[in-house]
Amino acid sequence: MGLKVYNTISRKKEDLVPREKGKISMYSCGPTVYNFIHIGNARTFLNFDMIRRYLEFSGYEVTFVQNITDVDDKIINRAREEGITPEELAEKYLEAFNRDMGEMGVVPPDITPKATGHIGDMLKVIEGLVASGAAYESDGDVYFDVSKFPGYGELSGRVLDEQQVTSQCGVEMERKKNPNDFALWKSSKPGEPYWESPWGPGRPGWHIECSAMSVKYLGVDFDIHGGGQDLIFPHHENERAQAEAYSPGGRFVKYWMHSGMLNIDKEKMSKSLGNIKSLREVLDEYKPDVIRMLMLGTHYRSPLNFSDESLVDAKASLERLQNCIFNLKDLLKRLDGSKVSMATIDRETELIDYVNNAEVEFRNHMDDDFNSAAALGVVFNLVREINAYITEAEEHRSPGAKLVLLESERILEKLCGALGLFQSSPEVAGLPSAHAGRKSETAPTLDEMMELILEVRQRARERKDFESSDAIRDGLLKLGIQIEDGREGSRWRLER
């Protein structure tokens, strides 16, 4: 069974057949760098990160291009507000964006073209469109003539006559032949950034940059074009019209993929409602994997309701997964000296089968249009099995235990990795391996300190001085260290 993806333009799931065998070319609309990105933007970027990771997990060689819109009305306006130049503003928020993505553990795209670095490429396309009659100049602006592209509306499933004619800004309306025509080039007003063009100084319209840059780096008829669902119309519809009108007969994109919207407390995020939540704000309270877990829990095309409660739930479920990995590593650490032998008892061969079968099921779900929510279900079933086995293995150390545990660890980490979980930070919140064995000549390590503390606490427990032992445990918890007492002594881990 191969990968299937839902293609917006056909409104169906289709077999993913890449243009070039074994390779995927994908483009996704990146940020307009005029502000910190919000949690809704983050969802889209995280979804495409999930998609990209899974494609690579499946063996594809992925070339991922994501643009940076660094010239646009919003940037100009915002720069005015902040009293800096548009260039400075774009630079500032591009840095913030990169920091956010880095913190979230998003794999950086292979190419991140900036609009301002590709004006020449855009002008070339615009000139071509004007020459072929698909676009026209009007008072220093250049518009795409929608009536010249018969396929207009196919992507978004719109019939233009049936659209509500909404109020558009007056000047533009006067210059357009048809209300649905859109700007390829806008003449600049005094004080705005501009580039020279055959139609005078101006700047590119928004849609043209994606058409020009995607084709420049990926060629025509590339595999996947993505973005948020709200970009289907007009942005992607327009991109498609331009690109296909520019190279007649050629298809622009093979598969259109759109990420579902995120709502806050069941409402759309909007300035007027004042409920815009930046990714930064959420990151101040929750670690990146909690946010990722929240996103993975809903299929990428479904609407996702974001709330404090949903974050709390996601955190708890992430912890369940983390605890399992922790317990696994902890037991393996204690089994360190023992040899790896073949599984002997039925229970063990059964579990190894279960673990390997889990990977098959996981892939089946992910192959079905990246159903991460269903795939997570498989992971959690696996967690329950592994946890149960850990308890058994603690009791009777059978020779095959180590093999089972190692195999469980391998698969569990593999599946988490495919989803992008636990990839952002060097340590999985205090896993034994993460803080083990780093000896310093000068300062004692946390490990060494904890060993001493736990030993002292153990003495207190042995003489039933629970007041002292509990004081140590409570005190450490306040410092972010969780103590757990088990049948083989106490262990600790860093709380996030």
Place this chain on the structure above:
RNA sequence: GGCGGUGUAGCCAAGUGGUAAGGCGGAGGUCUGCAAAACCUCUAUUCGCCGGUUCGAAUCCGGCCGCCGCCUCCA
């Protein structure tokens, strides 16, 4: 008005013809000095409502109701 989506337990959420995954929360139990972690059992005879097709429907068809998004910048 047009287009699209969606309605599954207290909450979140998979499931598109074969008899309701998973997570959170809740109840009880096991283990434990107590915690924590973990395990076990229970927590939707039923999938917005009404009809229809079918041996069989949450899944297909028709109608109705609710919610959301897009149609203007928007991930």
